[in-house]
Amino acid sequence: MARTLIIDIMGLDWYIESTLKGDEGMDKAFPMVANYSLVDGQIAHLHSYTLPDKLLKSCNDYGKEFLERCSFVYVPRDDNGEPVQKDGKVIDGDFIDALVFIYKELEKKAKNG
Amino acid sequence: MNSILTRLLKAKNYEKMSLDELIDEYIALYAKNAQSNFNDLLSELMIFLEKYDQNISPETVESIFASKIASSSMSAVPSSAVLIPLIYEKSMIEGVIAPKVTAQFGAADERAISALEKRMMWVGNDSSTRTQEKLKSIFADVYEGKYTHDELMQALRENFTQYADMEVQKLKVAADFNLRQGRNLGTLSRAIEQGDTYVQIVAKMDGKTTNVCRSMHLRVIKVSTLKKQFDAIVNATSVDAAKEASNLSFSKIGVWSKEVPPNFGLPPFHMGCRTIVRQMSADQVERMTLDEFGREYEILDKKTYNKIKDKKDHLGASKAKSVEALMKETLGSIAKEGVHAGDQTKRTILGDNGFTAILDKNGKIETLFKAGRGLDYFHDNASEVYYDKLDIAYRSIGQRVKKWLGL
Numbered sequence: 001m002a003r004t005l006i007i008d009i010m011g012l013d014w015y016i017e018s019t020l021k022g023d024e025g026m027d028k029a030f031p032m033v034a035n036y037s038l039v040d041g042q043i044a045h046l047h048s049y050t051l052p053d054k055l056l057k058s059c060n061d062y063g064k065e066f067l068e069r070c071s072f073v074y075v076p077r078d079d080n081g082e083p084v085q086k087d088g089k090v091i092d093g094d095f096i097d098a099l100v101f102i103y104k105e106l107e108k109k110a111k112n113g
Numbered sequence: 114m115n116s117i118l119t120r121l122l123k124a125k126n127y128e129k130m131s132l133d134e135l136i137d138e139y140i141a142l143y144a145k146n147a148q149s150n151f152n153d154l155l156s157e158l159m160i161f162l163e164k165y166d167q168n169i170s171p172e173t174v175e176s177i178f179a180s181k182i183a184s185s186s187m188s189a190v191p192s193s194a195v196l197i198p199l200i201y202e203k204s205m206i207e208g209v210i211a212p213k214v215t216a217q218f219g220a221a222d223e224r225a226i227s228a229l230e231k232r233m234m235w236v237g238n239d240s241s242t243r244t245q246e247k248l249k250s251i252f253a254d255v256y257e258g259k260y261t262h263d264e265l266m267q268a269l270r271e272n273f274t275q276y277a278d279m280e281v282q283k284l285k286v287a288a289d290f291n292l293r294q295g296r297n298l299g300t301l302s303r304a305i306e307q308g309d310t311y312v313q314i315v316a317k318m319d320g321k322t323t324n325v326c327r328s329m330h331l332r333v334i335k336v337s338t339l340k341k342q343f344d345a346i347v348n349a350t351s352v353d354a355a356k357e358a359s360n361l362s363f364s365k366i367g368v369w370s371k372e373v374p375p376n377f378g379l380p381p382f383h384m385g386c387r388t389i390v391r392q393m394s395a396d397q398v399e400r401m402t403l404d405e406f407g408r409e410y411e412i413l414d415k416k417t418y419n420k421i422k423d424k425k426d427h428l429g430a431s432k433a434k435s436v437e438a439l440m441k442e443t444l445g446s447i448a449k450e451g452v453h454a455g456d457q458t459k460r461t462i463l464g465d466n467g468f469t470a471i472l473d474k475n476g477k478i479e480t481l482f483k484a485g486r487g488l489d490y491f492h493d494n495a496s497e498v499y500y501d502k503l504d505i506a507y508r509s510i511g512q513r514v515k516k517w518l519g520l
Contacts, residue, residue, distance in 0.1 A: 011413070013424070013482070049480050080415070081420070
């Protein structure tokens with residue numbers, strides 16, 4: 001059964017969070033991302049500030065961990081930073097799909113000022 | 114151009130709008146986008162108004178804008194008492210030379226004119242009495258709001274025919290330097306007269322901002338520290354003395370110490386410099402938080418505060434007990450600083466504690482976290498590193514070793 005992870009965007013920081021505990025360290029560098037942790041070969045946590053084109057374009061170079069298919073739950077936040085449950089959505093796909101989704105959300109934010 | 118003004122221009126045929134309608138539209142659009150930085154909007158408005166119609170009476174702009182602000186129910190909009198000095202300041206930073214919008218502008222510029230009477234001025238190597246008189250007369254007209262920028266260039270060309278072939282940009286840079294120095298002297302003179310203890314340095318942050326301006330941006334300096342340089346510039350009796358007093362020696366390296374070097378601190382810091390001095394009240398300074406080099410910083414907003422407090426990789430990755438303590442720890446001891454790779458108006462700062470802070474152009478912290486990739490993350494996200502504590506330390510050691518060895 002596919003894992004369920006949370007996508008959160010606060011300001012220009014974005015996070016992909018899971019309930020997996022533990023940290024395998026940063027032995028597999030994921031360029032440009034601030035934080036990246038694996039547990040038993042599965043992505044447990046991703047965080048960074050902004051998502052540059054360069055990062056998306058280079059996704060192909062990363063390991064098979066990014067091809068794991070999951071359900072990503074995203075609940076947008078209002079101007080006060082509170083989650084707006086009714087606007088929540090689920091993205092079924094791999095981590096690259098999730099990153100593309102985050103990229104588009106950040107792009108929308110930039111357009112709306 | 115700012116998105117609000119872009120939308121305004123796209124949505125309406127502004128040339129057919131009255132000034133009254135234009136300002137109405139502007140305020141309405143601002144209200145819809147209250148998150149935008151008001152300072153930015155003001156500077157955009159000043160430039161826009163200059164392009165819109167150079168014959169608009171400045172007093173008209175002021176009175177319409179101020180009355181609309183006063184009758185507005187928008188709490189986020191500052192009062193005209195706050196607004197007018199902001200317009201003046203922004204017009205200086207943006208290089209809009211003739212926005213004599215209010216009597217308060219005049220008050221500041223009167224000091225500039227007064228300082229002008231004593232100052233040494235030059236064009237190229239020419240500092241003859243005749244040249245100085247011509248320059249002073251032209252600049253006095255600018256301070257009085259008689260010229261727009263284009264008209265100033267024309268006046269300079271007409272008065273300095275020997276420079277007719279001089280590259281326009283070069284002439285503009287020389288004129289800008291003198292005008293900006295005059296205005297900054299005027300502001301400092303006003304601060305001295307009013308008994309202010311501190312002033313703040315404010316740079317225009319973009320891809321053209323130099324290292325020295327980045328190092329000085331938002332720095333709070335004691336008026337008494339600048340007084341010596343002020344006196345030296347105003348009382349210089351030769352062009353060489355005036356140039357020396359202007360002190361452009363830090364333009365490439367910046368100033369990376371808490372105390373500014375003696376005889377330094379009053380902008381412009383280099384030719385083409387857009388940095389200005391801002392008057393500060395003692396109350397304002399008391400409420401400020403300052404980084405290792407005396408530059409103001411604060412958290413962007415409540416949302417950002419909560420993000421740093423609650424999310425993994427932020428406060429949770431630190432031993433600090435509060436967001437305030439973490440900010441102080443990170444910005445109180447800076448290891449490296451650079452231009453943010455994705456936005457040249459922002460600064461990427463790596464603290465000695467290993468935390469990365471991203472600050473916007475107004476010194477507001479947008480994020481603060483510990484990157485697992487530490488130094489690599491910093492270098493990925495700084496397009497140009499202009500401060501490196503280790504590098505400076507190595508250079509200093511190298512110089513001392515050379516000195517000991519008599520090399």
